[in-house]
Amino acid sequence: MESSFDRRTEWGLLLVRVVVGISFVLHGLSKFQMGLDQVAGWFASMGIPGFLAYAVAFVELIGGIGLILGAGTRVWAALLAVVIAVATFKVKIANGFLGGESGPGYELELLLLAMLLLLVLAKRSAFSLDHVFASKARTHK
Structure with a gap:
């Protein structure tokens, strides 16, 4: 039997997953709207290989959809954690932390990183496609 704490935790993980x-x-x-060639140029100006702009855009878009649906949550969260960590440091x-005249700080990136790591470490959420697929796999054995 599931405790109310577990149920509240599930709702909290769902909220974090969807918002992130x-x-x-x-x-x-x-x-994609800016144009990936322009983003690649910006990456190159920071010393990041320009071709990674395409990979980052793909991981952000598809990974974000994966998180919303709860499909491949741990994998997408781990990939997005790498993306946000590199963005933070570069x-x-x-x-x-808070930024200043030179621009915004890394406060929000640190929060996103913490939430992504939570999703990497958390058990499979009951409110996810990951859970549905795992349940179907167990019943078909």
């Missing part, structure tokens, strides 16, 4: 997923879907879409860390 929406955030990354929008970040990925913005890269772009935001020099601005400080």
